[in-house]
Amino acid sequence: MSTVTSPTVLEATGLEVSFPVVRGGHRTTVRAVRGVDLSIAAGETLGIVGESGSGKSTLARAVMRLIPAEGAVELLGTDVSGLSEREFRAHRRKVQMVFQDPYSSLNPSLTVGQSVAEPLKVHTKMSGPERRSRVEEVLDLVGLRAEFADRYPDEFSGGQRQRIAIARAIILEPEILICDEAVSALDVSTQNQVLSLLESLRERLGLSYLFISHDLAVVRHISDHVAVMYLGEVLEQGPVDRIFERPAHPYTQVLLEAVPEPEPELQRSTTKRVLEGEIPDPTNPPPGCPFQSRCPFAMDVCSEPMPVVEIEGGGISRCHLHTSGPRLGGAPLASLDDAVATQEQQETR
Template identity: 65%
Template sequence: MNTPMLQAEGLRVTFPGSRRGVGRGKRSVTAVDDVSLHIERGETLGLVGESGSGKSTTGRAVLKLVALETGAVQIDGQDLTHSRGAQLRRLRRQSQMVFQDPYSSLDPSTTVGASIAEPLRVHESMSKQQRRDRVVELLDLVGLRPSHADRYPYEFSGGQRQRVAIARALALNPRLIVCDEAVSALDVSTQNQVINLLEDLRERFELSYLFIAHDLAVVRHISHRVAVMYLGRIVETGPVERIYEQPAHPYTQALLSAIPAPDPKLRGTKRIFLSGDIPDPSAPPPGCPFHTRCAHAMDICSRERPAMTPIEGGGEAACHLQTSGPRLAGQPLSATKVPS
């Protein structure tokens, strides 16, 4: 059995809260709550959810960029959670991150060539000329010219800056790349170019991606599997086609109904409008965290947190509709008679 490129189990990340009013103590916020996921070699896992659902914190947690309260992370079978010193340094080479804003993630006072060469300077014993040659090679990989190495970030378009960020992420030949909203700041045509570049690089170097995004149309295009987050927890996972064609969780169904259709008259799914906002993460509701906004909510939903249940067609969903009765027993949400 092959070892997954990424194996994360029971991740929990809590941030201290600020004081609210006179005489009140700090209320901590659990941004990631018991999240488990895995990514195979050469696979792209899309991570989706509303703003504030914990997607970006999860991405940082699997790279040890934020402190874990509980949980464990393995990259290519090696423990990252308890790694220190030289061992952590070696694991840093295998995993990199591409951030949302390509301008703020690059030093404006440094040429892009120097930014790309920085990980080589830190992790490799290379001469100045060797680093220069590697920078030129990386620029070519992402569709930029050697002369671009001597320019500054402000001289590039948003799409070109994101290509520079991708080149820097590739410098140490990583096996896992976390893309945190890597195309959300770009226009549609540039998004397509960057997505195609990422797919080409994945196939060429057998990369694994954790692709974090709120644009579900983009996620469907690039991902093999999808994980849906709500209020810090994974509520559904599965192969991309099953998730998009037969969602098993009401929250997933609502997200998918919001995907814009080229011709609204031809869209096959009626738009589902959720009532209210995401609950306060410092005081989440009891039971299923989604029950306060769910049209299918039952009495049990406000009392007990649902476990992940296997779904026909692959994946799992944390929903009492799958277990109470059971009403669905692994079937897609479209099989229920409960009105939405």
């Protein structure tokens, strides 16, 4: 039986973003995104996870060309990284963004209809009545009534405002939607409603998502694949089930262990690994693996360039545990935990 592979709609290679900063009176540079590679297939969702300051939002803005970046970005097979702003305009409609804060992302002086129609005024030659018809169509798609077009954002709840922002993002019929913490400002009930809407739109419109969140439960629910970022670098990538059930990088495992257990008794009885130390200075990251100063399994070799190891079950891990020392060789990190536990038991006998 042949396997049908979906075409790639977004591919970033060697993406780099640097910012000049002043520390102690001296100018230096923060490499906020460091050599990131990622790809998204048609109709799929790539989740990006990591602590605050890991570079997730900067990565999203680099893909959208909202900030300067180095490296290559391909949209639907076209390299857009070298295009001028004018040349890129024709491609911008293919990738749109939904931001975190539904209160600040909408202009309070514009009606909902005016805000949602704004991309049409920039990218199309539609007449006023045609724009109005299209606005009403997308408002219906996101579960809002047509008459809401004549009201102002401050008349709506946070969840409704985020639906309005989503309507504005899909009005040009993009191929890719970048969601930057798009549900983190909402309460849990409203989060679930917006996530259900995003999943419905993916099915109806054939959208692909780059979904950024610090909430691992949300990422697991909506994503097909996951990339784990730390200090501007991707340390692990893979199918969502493999990442969550068989993490292959210590940082991924620590992130997953930090998720609270729903049952209090289980939470108290489970031994969690606690991160020690501080996040390295982003202006002077350590050589090799950026996580080495906080990693419970760190070795001398971790100061050398990180390997790229294919993991059983799909994806990669950039960790020397798979090439040196315990030689996991692509096995999940739990294999090392079991080996360490067995050794400790033998030593205490």
